[in-house]
Amino acid sequence: MAFFLVSVVLHWYFGWEVFIDEQQAHGQPVQVSQYVAEMMRDTMENWQSEFLQLIWQVAGLAFLWYCGSSQSKEADDRMEEKIDFIIRRMEPEKAEQLLTAWKEKYPEK
Template sequence: MKNHDYRYKEVFHLERKGYLWFTLAFFLVSAVLHWYFGWKVFVDEQLSHGQPVETAKYITEMMRDTMENWQSEFLQLIWQVAGLAVLWYCGSSQSKEGDDRREEKIDFIIRRLEPEKAEQMLAAWKEKYPEQ
């Protein structure tokens, strides 16, 4: 059973990409609920005005509403946050610069505090946590 669990986690990268999967699921659930409740309001409005309920009209209206939401929210705030998170998560050169600088500072401190053991300690850590 353990081997099966491992393969499942490997295929979907659950441990490394859990945030991505959760965000995707959250997005899909919210989109489905948005369209579901939009349908309820659309049907009520059509019936209250004595007009027939037309699916094509509903889809056009919901696409317009969805695109307005995306334009105001996605393009302004979400892309800035999500774009930065994706670039940082993927290890872009912008995010790597900070990591490299921090690593170099830590290595310097270790060499100053433990000059005799520093290289041995750094080599052991490099083996335990290889660069990706």
């Protein structure tokens, strides 16, 4: 929170310095109301840009992760087949019972 507040204060301070320089360069009076309106616009543009980008990344990644990709499903299927093979080799008598029980407990999506 402190970092956020310091960054906002510095943003507005340096914005004020630039605003004064621009007003003086154009021979216009410095008006606080004009500065506040300009800085509010700039701040909202920055936040809108960053938050929209962040929301898209989080929501998009969550959606894609939820759906899963074909590559990740293939890797899971391959690994599952290898594990089934190992279980059948290590416990030949109980392997089918174990695999059936696990399939019921953890059904495929």
